[in-house]
Amino acid sequence: MQPQFKLSHLALALTLSLGAIPTAQAQSATETELMRRLDQLAAELNKVRNELTQLQQQQQLAQRPAEAAKPAAVATFIEAEPSQEPKTVVGGYAELNYNRPRHHSQDTQADLRRLVLSVQHRFDERTKIVTELELEHGVSSAGDPGEVAVEQAYVEHQLTPSWAVRGGLFLMPLGLLNENHEPPAFFGVERNFVETAIIPTTWREGGFQLVGNLDHGMTVQGGISTSFDINKWDANASEGRESPLGSIHQEMAQAKAHDLALFGAVNWRGIPGLQVGAGFFSGQASHKQAAADSRVTLWDLHTRWTPGRWDLSALYARGSISNTALLNQPLVGQPTLIPKSFEGWYAQAGYKLWEQASYALLPFVRWEQFNTASGFADLGQGLTPSAQPNERVITVGANFRIAQGVVLKADMQRFGENKDGDRFNLGLGWSF
Secondary structure, eight states: OHHHHHHHHHHHHHHHHHHTSOHHHHHHSOHHHHHHHHHHHHHHHHHHHHHHHHHHHHHHHHHHHHHHTSOHHHHTTTOOOTTSOOSEEEEEEEEEEEEEESSOGGGOEEEEEEEEEEEEEESSSSEEEEEEEEEESSOOSTTSSOEEEEEEEEEEEEOSSSEEEEEEEEEOOOTTTTTOOSGGGSSSSSOOSIIIIISOSSOEEEEEEEEEEOGGGEEEEEEEEEOOOGGGOOTTSSHHHHOTTTTTOOTTSSOOOSSEEEEEEEEEOOSTTEEEEEEEEEEEOOTTOSSSOOEEEEEEEEEEEOOTTEEEEEEEEEEEESSHHHHHGGGTTSSOOOOSEEEEEEEEEEEOOEEETTEEEEEEEEEEEEEEEEEOOOOOTTTSOOOOOOEEEEEEEEEEEEETTEEEEEEEEEESSOGGGOEEEEEEEEEO
16 A cells, blocks of 8 residues: 555655746756756656565465465366466356237237356366356246256367367257357347257257368368157157257257267358358167158258348258158158158348447348248158148347347247237347
8 A cells, every 4th residue: 555655645746846837937947957856756756666566576475375275166266367368257148038929919928038057167278168057938847837958068178279179068050040049149039930940949969079260261060969869759749840850859868879960060251241151960860769760961051241230141951851751650640740851041131220339229120931841751642741831931120239248129020821920029138
């Protein structure tokens, strides 16, 4: 405290010394006298600086025994050298949504859609872990609709400056949304249908993958992982019509692992504001427990371009399940048979209409078309289900950014086939 006291008084003395010279006297004062005063003040300032440095060194020496006495778990929690990142970082995101159907207002719902807490810890410069725990629908119990799930839990080790390896439970690198699904990262209250019904966001598998950040903005990912389980298909439920792969994903919860899968993705960002990419997944899904071996294949093409105030994106995804004729034979007569193909696409445009300080208003429009059962394998005359019609949805709304990482959302959705799906949505989300 003493050096700070001297510094403040020294600054006051300097002000008074210079300000106390009237204009007439300043004109008559000799340059030698002025320089003498400045030299004297500079000497005093150097003296105080030296005292402050000595005091800081003494404080550091006094703290070292106390730091050494801390338990290891406490000493490393959110601590780092001044020039380094923290060893442990806590983050998360949340979505609170309000959905009001246009034709059935009695079904209006408000929901804490999801709350996710994330912890990352760096063991050294090359090794870290990433974990995320998700709670859906506010309450999870035997009598409530909520669910608690581990969204990610993997180790990442940097092999070279360009290549890293991940092992554990991680998000699959397909589409634009699956790896970047926090509320501020996408337009609209609800996630788009193509990347939930066709690509089952949030989709994670257990396995190993290589991640490469190459020259000219190229990123490549690929590896081996767990696959889907066709034995989970419920022909009496509607879940398979809503999302074929979402109904048979395993999320590494005692996942059947006789059959594994290969996956890969390539993304190019060589031009500022532009991303062009593709993803691919293929794996057996019967695990020697079904009537026939069955392979699930899914691929997508996607692009995003953000020139100036615009945010433009488009995506196409297509999936297939093999040997569905044999798989469906014992299910004939039930309402939801296994489709052999499903696909969808969307195009979206957003625009930053207004921005001031941390606030920003971004209206958008999205047109999407998808079909969760675009084709069925032939089961014989009168037994083969007809392909479903394409569903078309247009969404118009706006994101209002309150602060970096906090967003209010509002939109209206109109359906081409299922008019009961028309609705008005409000949302609040954050990510940190």
